[in-house]
Each structure stands twice: as structure tokens, then as C-alpha cells.
Amino acid sequence: MALVDVKGVSKxxxxxxxxxEVDLTVNAGExxxxxxxxGAGKSTLFKLIVGLYPPxxxxxxxxxxxxxxxxxxxxxxxxxSIKMQAPSVFRELPVRQNxxxxxxxxxxxxxxxAEEERLLTLLNLADDGGKLAGAxxxxxxxxxxxxxxxxxxxxxxxxxxxxxxxxxxxxHKTGELIKSFNAEGMTVLVVEHDxxxxxxxxxxxxxxxxxxxxxxxxxxxxxxxxKVAEIYLGKTHAH
Amino acid sequence: xxxxLDGPQxxxxxxxxxxxxxxxxxxxxxxxxxxxSYDVGNFAxxxxxxxxxxxxxxxxxxxxxxxFGQTFFFGIAGYxxxxxxxxxxxxxxxxxxxxxxxxxAMIAAGxxxxxxxxxxxxxxxxxxxxxxxxxxxxxFLGQTAGPExxxxxxxxxxxxGMKGMDPLTVGSFDIEGSALYYVMIALIVIVYIAxxxxxNSSVGNVIxxxxxxxxxxxxxxxxxxxxxxLTFVIGSGLAGLSGALYTSWGQFITPSSIGxxxxxxxxxxxxxxxxxDLTATLVGSFLLLFGFQTITVYSQQAALVLMGAxxxxxxxxxxQGFVLGIGKLVVDRWNRRRxxxxxxxxxxxxxxxSDET
Numbered sequence: 331m332a333l334v335d336v337k338g339v340s341k342x343x344x345x346x347x348x349x350x351e352v353d354l355t356v357n358a359g360e361x362x363x364x365x366x367x368x369g370a371g372k373s374t375l376f377k378l379i380v381g382l383y384p385p386x387x388x389x390x391x392x393x394x395x396x397x398x399x400x401x402x403x404x405x406x407x408x409x410x411s412i413k414m415q416a417p418s419v420f421r422e423l424p425v426r427q428n429x430x431x432x433x434x435x436x437x438x439x440x441x442x443x444a445e446e447e448r449l450l451t452l453l454n455l456a457d458d459g460g461k462l463a464g465a466x467x468x469x470x471x472x473x474x475x476x477x478x479x480x481x482x483x484x485x486x487x488x489x490x491x492x493x494x495x496x497x498x499x500x501x502h503k504t505g506e507l508i509k510s511f512n513a514e515g516m517t518v519l520v521v522e523h524d525x526x527x528x529x530x531x532x533x534x535x536x537x538x539x540x541x542x543x544x545x546x547x548x549x550x551x552x553x554x555x556x557k558v559a560e561i562y563l564g565k566t567h568a569h
Numbered sequence: 570x571x572x573x574l575d576g577p578q579x580x581x582x583x584x585x586x587x588x589x590x591x592x593x594x595x596x597x598x599x600x601x602x603x604x605x606s607y608d609v610g611n612f613a614x615x616x617x618x619x620x621x622x623x624x625x626x627x628x629x630x631x632x633x634x635x636x637f638g639q640t641f642f643f644g645i646a647g648y649x650x651x652x653x654x655x656x657x658x659x660x661x662x663x664x665x666x667x668x669x670x671x672x673x674a675m676i677a678a679g680x681x682x683x684x685x686x687x688x689x690x691x692x693x694x695x696x697x698x699x700x701x702x703x704x705x706x707x708x709f710l711g712q713t714a715g716p717e718x719x720x721x722x723x724x725x726x727x728x729x730g731m732k733g734m735d736p737l738t739v740g741s742f743d744i745e746g747s748a749l750y751y752v753m754i755a756l757i758v759i760v761y762i763a764x765x766x767x768x769n770s771s772v773g774n775v776i777x778x779x780x781x782x783x784x785x786x787x788x789x790x791x792x793x794x795x796x797x798x799l800t801f802v803i804g805s806g807l808a809g810l811s812g813a814l815y816t817s818w819g820q821f822i823t824p825s826s827i828g829x830x831x832x833x834x835x836x837x838x839x840x841x842x843x844x845x846d847l848t849a850t851l852v853g854s855f856l857l858l859f860g861f862q863t864i865t866v867y868s869q870q871a872a873l874v875l876m877g878a879x880x881x882x883x884x885x886x887x888x889q890g891f892v893l894g895i896g897k898l899v900v901d902r903w904n905r906r907r908x909x910x911x912x913x914x915x916x917x918x919x920x921x922x923s924d925e926t
Contacts, residue, residue: 380788406790414788420781427577431778432789434771482790 332391333358333486333517334379339388341374348374350541352388356486361508361518363528363549366538367561372521373415375538376490379519380412381405393485411484415491415521417471419478421464425455428463428474432481445481452507453477468495476504480511487511490521505530529553537561574762576769578631578777580846580896597754601747609750615858616753617814618838622854623764623847624807625835630844631768632800633780634691638681638699639808639835641706644827646674646809647816648710648725651734654817656721659735667737667813674809675802682801686794691783703832710824730823737817749818756814757851760807764847767803776800808835830873837880843893853892 334356341349349371356362364372377383379390381402389398397405406412420428429446437445450456453473458466463474472492479487489508493501501524508531512518522528528535528549535552537545545558552558575582581590601609621639628634649670654663685698714727725731737744737752744752767773778786779793786793816822825831842853857879864872887894 382784401787401792402784403787403790403792406788412788414785418782418785418788420778420785422781423777424577427774431774431786434774435790438771478785478789 331358332356333393334519335391335394336375336379337389337391339375339378339385339390341371341378341383342386348541349378349385352538352541352543354536354543356517356519357534358485358517359512359515360533361512361520361531363532363535364519364521364538365523365525365528365535365552366544369540370538371541372538373490374541376488376519376521380410380488406482406484409485410488411479411482411486412488413472413475413479413490413492415494417468417475419463419466419471419474421462423463424460425463425466425474426450426459429477429481432478436481436483449477449481469497469500472496473500473504476507485517487516487518489518491523492520493522493524493527501527502530570766573766573769576765576773578768578773579765579848580893580900581848594754594758598751601750606746609747610745611862613746613750613753614818615855615862616750616757617811617818618835618858619757619811619851619854620760620807620814621811621835622838622842622850623760624804624811625839626842626844626847626850627764627768627807628800628804629839630846630850631773631780632776632797632804634797634801634804635693635696635836636699636801636804637696637832637836638703638805640827640832641699641703642674642678642805642808643812643815643831644703644706644710644822644824645677645812646670647812647822647826648731649673649809650813650816651731651822652720652723654734655723660738661740663735663738663817666734667817670813671806671809674812675806678802678805678809679798682798682805686797686801700832703827704829707824707828710827728824730821731816732821734816734820736820744817753814756810760810761847761851768847772796772799833880834876837876837883839890840883841879841891843890843896845889846893846896849890849893849896853890856892 332355334354336352336354339349339352340347352371352375354375364375366372374383378385381397381400381404385398389396391397392405392408392410395408397408402412420431423431426446429449430442433442433445447456450459453476455466455470455474455477458470463471466474472495476489476492479489492508493504496504505527508518508520518531520528520531532549535547535549536543537552537558539561544561545552545555547555600612604612621643625636625639628636647670650666653666653669657663657666681699681702685695690698710725711728713725714729716724718725718727723731723734735743737749742748768776775786775791775793775796778789779791779796783793812822815826838854838857839850841857843849857876861872861876864875883891
């Protein structure tokens, strides 16, 4: 069953068409990766789905409801949760308070404190709860933001380059975390460059090229696709 | 509820802080017993402005919205009180006039804030639009000298100012002098406590998060515009409270209490004090108002120049505010000293234990 259905969506910035007539379906319960070379329109499509840009044409459905005209906060209230490309945390607030802001709509009192501790431990930030978020390393800020996104217990977790700036160990751990959330039933849509990471987590892959859908299918099928290898992966990666 | 008095958004917590708070409050309560009535009246006068400073602290320091419109709402409520008190006939109805004039200021803030916030105005443009509204109101009121400018029997009187309204009155008792001073103290305590609870609540968490990163706050499911509007209405309402109290205190109001020099004053008070903390704003604004009032007796121009110099010094030397900076320094030193005292104590304990073994 489709959780997200993008139908004929285009986005033009003046004379530049960043996304053109894109159809994309993300099924409930899958980890779906959106890949493509630089300038393919991945981040623009991501921002269209979360509501940061209004589409020039086309419609976006979430759980069969047309959300095209809804603002980002309304989409989040429907069950989306988002981690942006660059770390987007509340830099002048303590780490713990960052998580609290994300949790407080759903939980209160002792439940909120317990969940806060669980998330901080899960993300290796338990010892840094009192630090200002801006004082964390880049990788830790990425995790903190993932933690804030998870605190909402979303149906759909949207991650835009979640491992940017992370070490290989941190990247692997992030992949394992995503797989564990998915095993609990969470749908995940990831925009990612790192093919090792994509191999680790993806169940289905959509390839964007020059703002259009270039290929889609299972991870294996995409890795075997010669044309995808030519435009993006490099032939040595395909085999 | 009382747990909200202390929290991450307010400096000063624990027994020592609240003991100091009670000591200062006790001092303020017994002050009229020892001071002459002129000084008590003066104190009551500059306590009037504290509400406006606390309102700006909430909007600017906590909400990230630099409003130059505090005197706009001060003027609306100040003139509102005058019009209502004159037309309603004085006496106890002045209490209703006070409440209604603050409500009118909050409605005006709701309307202006809605158009600004829903229109996407933020940052420096927020200050520009609110300053423009302030100057327009001051200019408009300045040209209302003719007899045709009246609301009911209340004449606006242009730059000569509106006068003739009663002070706050309950029955036949006029709330003036020491009585007004005690009303001010009670209102300041109520507003200060209420604001502390607000900023340490879940709503306060969102207000601060919106200041830090509005897009991230929206991505957590909050309609940040509603929180910004709420902050703007409360902060402006407090300026309105200052305006209504000012008019009832002096029984007159002129457009000069709205114009540019007046509009800049709250910015100086709050910037100098430390916009990120309510207590720093409360203490700093009180000190500045006291100093300003004292110097004004000798030279108003000198007092204005000093205010400008203080703003410059704040921007150059202590962007987070002098009072807040000094407060943090004192707390840091205190904590460091406590830690130093604890280390020898621990060392003594461990020495004793090793001696025993």
C-alpha cells in the first residue's frame, strides 16, 4: 500500500526545471532510497514532499490524503518526520532540551523523561545531554537531529543525506539504526550519495537524473542496470 | 505548576535565589514606611515601565522578535484608558477602563502581528514595520489639536496631550502614592512569576525553539506563526499595561511618550540588562530607570545621551547585556568556589579513610 504518492510533480525556478513530471510511490513499511548524481533534483523532490517548496504542477498524497497545499507542520502532524541535509538543531539550547521540544507534544512527565533518556542512550548522547547542541561534533548533531525526528514516532521518516560528515563507523551504526526502526514498522525515505550506505539499508531504489525518474526497482535491479552505472555509479560499482 | 518557576529558560533557581527574591520583595514592601511620599511616588512611576521591558524581553530575548512597537501599544492603551475613564465617568469604572485598554492594545497587537507574521515578516523587517507603526501613531496623535478630534467627551489635544481622566479609583479611594506603589509591586510580582512559568513551560520551549530555528520547529509539527503571535500579543499587552498605568498615574498622556526617543528606550533597557533573561531585564531596567530619572532632574538631554552611550557600550562590550553578564560571572565564581571548598573536604575524607585502613 502506498504511503506516499507523488503524481506528476514538477518544480521550476524561473527558467530552471529542477524536477520534471516525477511520479514516485513509497510503500508502507519499506526503506526507499532516492539516489542520483549532483543536480539530479533529489533534495528538491525531498523538499517538495515535506512542504518546504510548493510544486509548480502535480500533487502529493500521504496516506491517500492530498497534502499538496499543506504547510510542513501539518504534514508532520499527519505522521511525517524529517531530518534535513545540513544539521538543523537548536544550537543555543542544550541537547536534552532539543529532544524535549520534539517529545513534549506526545509525552509528558516521567514518560517524557524516560523516552528522552532512551533516545539519548540510543544515539550515544547520554553524556552530552547538558551540552549546547551547537557544541556537538557534526556527526553528533546529525544523530541528534535523527533523534528529534524519531521522537515524533512517525509513520514516515524522511532523511536527507543522514550520514553526511559521519565516519564509516558512525555511518554503519546509522544504517543499523534505520534498519531497526524499519523492522518495527516505520517507513523510511532516504536521499543519499553514499552507495555503501544505500546497499546497507535500501529495499527499493529510485534513481533521479536531470530532474526526471531515470530508473526504479529493487536494490539488486538498480545495481545491475548498465544505464544507471553509466550515469551515476560507475561501471565498476555495478558488478 | 510551581515546578515551572525554575527551568532552563530562566537564570536564578534554588533556595538561595528565592531567598534573595523574598528579601528584595520584603525590602520593597517596607520601603514606603521609611521613605517620604515624593520618593515613593517616584518609585511607583518608574515601576510603571518595568512591564514594557518584561514584554520586550519576552518578544526579543525569548521569541527572537525585535519589536520597536512597545510605545505603539503603550500609546494605544494609554489613550484608551484616558478615553474610557473620561467617558465612563471615573470612579471604580477606572478599573474596567484599565483592563479594557490593555485588552484593546492586545487586540491591536493581534491584528498587526497577524499581518506581519502571516505575511512572513521577520528579522530586521519586524523592527522596521513596528517602528513605522509607532511613528505613524505618534504623528497622527500630534495633529489632533483641533476640537474636532475627540472621542465622546475625551479630547485628544494633539501635542498638548489628553488630560482630565481620573486616576485608578476603588469606590471613593484614589489609588495614588503608596497605594499605587503597592499595586505596582503586586503587579510586577504577578507578571514576573507568570512570565517565568510561561517561558519554562512547553509553550516556552517552543517559543525559544522558534527563535533558534523556526524551520526546525515547524518540522517538529508546530505552527510557529501561532507561537510568535502569542508571544507578540503578550509582550505588547504588557506594554499596554504600562501605558494605561502611566496615564492613570499622571492623569495625562501626550504623543511624545510614543515617538522615536520613547520607542528607543525599551530597547536600551532590555539590551543593557540582558534580553535573554527575565530577572536580568527586571533588575537592569529598574536600575536604568532609577538612574535615568535621577539624571533627568538635572538634564534630560544628558540622560538621553547617556542612554545612547549605554546602548553603544552594550553592543560593543557585552552583546548579551551587562546585568546578565555580571549575573553569570557571579554565579560562575560562586560555583567555582563551592567546588574548590568541596575538593579539600573530599580529600580530607579520603585521607581519614586511608588512615583508618
